[in-house]
Amino acid sequence: MRSVSFSMNISLDGYCDHTMFNPSEEVLEYFTATLSGVDLLFFGRVMYQLMFPYWADVAQTKSGTATENRFAERLTAIDRVVMSRSLNSVDDKTRIVRSHPAEELLKLKQQPGDKISVDSVSLLPEFIQAGLIDEFQLVVHPVMVGQGRPLLTGGSLQETLNLKLVDTIAFKSGNVALHYLKQ
Template structure:
C-alpha cells in the first residue's frame, strides 16, 4: 500500500497561507527532494489554483531562481488529482474528481506506486478521520501572520491523533522541517 504524506508550509502561529511565506533556497531544495519520492499529488481546489498554472509557467519559462526552477520542474512532472465541485477543468496532468475525497484517496492508496502527497487543508480533517494520512511533513516558517487558513479549526477532529517525530531539519533561514509519522 502506498504511503500518504500531508505536506504543508505553516506559520509559527499555525496558518497555512502560502502567500505569507517567502521560502528560502534551502526550503525549496527540501521540497524538491521530497517530491522525488512522490508520483501523485492530491489537491483541493484552493491549493491547486495556488500552485497551477504559476509553477507550470516557471518550469516552462525557467523564470525563477535556480532552486525555484528545479522545484517547478519536479512539481509539474507529477500527476495530479484535484478534488473540486466548482472547477470546470484542470491541466493535462491532472484529473478532476467531484466528490468523496476519502474514498478516492483510499482507492489511490491501494494502487501500486510511490508516495502520494496530500496538499489540502480543507480536506485534512476528513482524510485524518478516514485514517488515510500516514505522515506529516510540515515546514514551520519563522513568521507570525495572525490570519488566514489554520491547519485545523476547532472541533474539526473527532479525536486526537498522536504522532511520532522522526526527523527535523533546521534551515539557515530559521524555518524548520518537521517529519512526523502516525502512531
C-alpha cells in the same frame, strides 16, 4: 499499499496561507527532495489554483532561480488529482474529482505506485478521520501572520492523533522542517 504524506507550510501561529510566506532556497530544495518519491499529488481546489499555473509557468519558461526551476520541474512532472466541485478544466496531468475525497484517496492508496502527497488543509480532517495520512511534513516559517486558514479548526478532529517525530531540520533561514509518522 502506497503511503500518503501530508505536506504543508505553516506560520509559527498555525496558519497555512502560502501567500504570506517567502520560502528560502534551502526550503525549496527541501520540498524538491520530498517530492523525489512521490508519483501523485492530491490537491484541494484552493491549493491547486495557488500552485498552478504559477509553477507550471516557471517550469516552462525557466524564469525562476535554479532552485525554483528545479522545484517547478519536479512538481509539474507529477500526476495530479484535484478535488473540486467548481473547476471546469485543468491541465493534462490533472484529473478532477467532484465528490467523496476520502473514498477516492483510499482507492488511489490501494493502487500500485509510489507515495501520494496531499496538499489540502480543507480535506485534512476528513483524511485524518479516515486514517489515510501516514506521515506529516510541516515546514514552520519564522513569522506570525495572525490571519488565514489554520491547519485545523477547533472540533475538526473527533479524537487525538498521536504522532512520532522522526526528523527535524533547522534551516539557516529560521524555518524548521518537522517530519512525523502516524503512530
